[in-house]
Amino acid sequence: MRQEMRLLLAERSLWLVSALFLLLIGYALYNGVHQTTLRDRAQAAITTDDARTRADQLSQLGRIMAGREVPSPFQNPADPARMGGGFGAHHALMPSAPLAPVALGQTDLFPGQFKVTYQSKIHFIHANDIENPWHLLSGHFDLAFVIVYLLPLLIFALSYNLLSVERESGTLKLLLSQPLALRTLVLGKVAVRAGVLLGLAVLVPLGVLLLARPESAGAGTSTLWWSLLVGAYALFWFALVVAVNAFGRSSASNAMLLVISWVVLVLIAPVLLNLGVTAASPAPSRTELATRTRMVTIEAMNRYSKLLSADYRHIGKPEVLLPKDGKIEMSGRALASYSIQKQIDEEIQPDLDRFDAQHARQQQLVARYSLLSPAAVAYEGMTALAGTGARRYAHFHDLMDGHHQAWKKFFFPRIDGGIAITEADFPRIPRFVWTEEDARLIDRQAFPALLKLVMPSLLLLGIAAWRLRSYPVV
Template identity: 40%
Template sequence: MLARIMRHDWRCLAADRTARLLVAVLAAFVGYGVYNGSAWVRFQRGAVAAAMEDQERRLAELRRDAAAIDPKAEPPVSFLDPRTPGVVAGSRGQRFAAAPPGPLAAMDVGQADLYPFCFKMTNRTKQTFITTDEIENPSNLLAGRFDLGFVVVYLFPLLILGLSYDLLSAEREQGTLAMTLSQPVRLRTVVLGKVLARAALILALAVGMSVLAGLLAGLDLSGPEVPARLGLWALVVVAYGAFWFALALAVNALGRGSATNAVILVASWIALVVVAPALLNVAVTSLRPVPSRVSLILAIRDASAEASARGSNLLARYYEDHPELAPAEAAPVPADFLTKLQAVQGSVDRTIEPVMARYDDQLARQQDLVDRLRFLSPAVVTQEALNDVSGTSLARQRFFLAQVDEFHRAWQDFFIPRIMRRERFAPADFDAIPEFQFREQPLASVGPRVAEGVIGLAIPALALAALGLLALRRYRITG
């Protein structure tokens, strides 16, 4: 009987022009969302490719200029000398640390457009290169991008509610519900048949359209873990859709009219998708405020000014602490300046380290609070899960920044001893300059967070469905 009810409901939906129109609108939104996501991916890949081309050009010029200098001649006194380690590390020989787009970034840009993805490495303090963000319209960043993730989180529930607000009320108002129940079938079976039929159709369309649009956007299924990430994406979409179908079932079980059901469901959508995330943002920023960025900049500026005023003393103290790096003889003026500059930068690093630690710690505490409060809104749970699956989340950005820190330490370990010893670069040294190799965040660390989100959606969905089925016992067939 359940299968017969589902087939009958499918035929009714197929004959309903409104249902066909809603599906067509969903397909249009999916296509436009993936187009926007693909545009961002192309921009990021183009920016990284341009950075790599610039890097290769500079390194080629550096090697050519170094080879043109007679090794027996007196070294030129120049701040562009290609054989001076400080010049190579600080300007001419810098390498980039860049992150490619996430595995499913074309489907969900997430927070990727908020974070820098390419840094030009330097031997100076990390703040000299990590805070050089690209300037973009803050209104655009606040609104976010219209991508497939946006369609799933914001518009997909409206399609479900548009097809489910009158599951029972329409038949009761038309007088056909009593006739249906005069047959040997229970009300619960009728409702389950209708819900399952619509859920199977809509969820299959949503998942199928998402995967198809991703493939058309150039998604590489041969990439590492990409099929598994697509599977997790589908699981999140199904869990999110199940929540809204369960909510529609529970509201229909109240026995109200179709218009009342529509108002209740739209109000629920506004509360859970629009209002709750905004209140969550206010609560997080109020309970875990991040230290002022202006204070951080002022601390760096003050530390730099104080260290610059004591440059000679800092250099002398550095050589006292590291006598093995003391030069054997006097060096030209550029080398002397660069050693002082390096000593100053080391002092600035030590001074601002506590400030940066407090800043990073508060950011971590803020994100921890978001992770705990996200279950108050299914929209936040879904968005966080889709960001994780797509490789556009804050967790992936932190994973990338940890690699940048590691590369920065390797860069300093390679250059600083040479700068302080006032050495000259040999041809073999150019080939030994550290290179950045990005490592993708493993799915093993993404999966548990996504699983938490799916469970956080499944539990309220099951609870709402159970409450709705219980309420059907008191449902008035007529009136």
């Protein structure tokens, strides 16, 4: 292997491929760390802002109760309809996982924060982050993209002619006249190339992550799985290269076959998988959901139209807004808004449940048939380990749902009963608490992904071993 390394070092291809790969990894990591840092900073600012707002509201309530401040109808911390709505809303946040920079995943489609109110979640789950349209169009340039899409091409560049070039240049006969089995020769060549590429693909990112995000040092299990996944993905493409070479065709034929395989497995198969899943289990239309929401909203607004247009006397008489004996009079508009939202929430929830269930079914189908594309397996696996995949988002949605229910449970009885929010209530107002998903789930998802890559690799290596037995040396 040392000799093979010397030979590779003497050729330009290794230097060129390594330099290009390093450049791509460097840019992808910069991009990943930059995007994740921006996200983390935004979430830190939201958390600070939420805490300051709550403290201000508590202080304001103290001043109102002490008679030092007159309440405003729109910003009255004693009013449960205002505090449960936009005025008192707090954010539910999904923090970045330690490995987030290596796979930005679906962060361009799924927001990591929701402003939870008593309204139906239909109103806040689609309030996406403002995204660069180019990102939405092209996806993020992250390490997962470099590995899933570009690493196979770099593997091809270094090894498409692994054996064929030796045969074409006449060195194969000289090599095999030495006490060296063909399989050993192939193994040595692959090991050297894999060592170089995997060294760059695994060690460089780990080093950069440890420097840029020291907290990633604590994510040992995820990092190990991630390294294994990258290794298994590379193994698949090396196995394909060896299998193609083992058929003894020319270097040009090998290159063509490998590029066709890349197009089919990386570009076409995921699209076909998506089309197949959509055809087998079509998701309810978002347009229909939006139309249904509008219809329900109109119905609810008609139902509470009188209350909605009730005389707004509180503006002229702010003393009415002061709590008396623990009770408070809420404005007709605020009550109407609450009632409308409650009706929307109740009526739209079955549609949302249906939507979620269908989405989950699609995810199951994708997971089951992702075997068709190692690229899909690797990408799903990497985003899952980086905490930017569908599973962690689903976990976030579950937590957010629980928080939403707790929020409504806290405010609904107070609004229905006209019970004022007191200073003593403030610590009891539900807060969103993020709990990381069960670490065993990571193992449970990563292990099958690894198997889905290793099994076809072994099959390809088996074919290669069978073909190598009758490899045309002369």
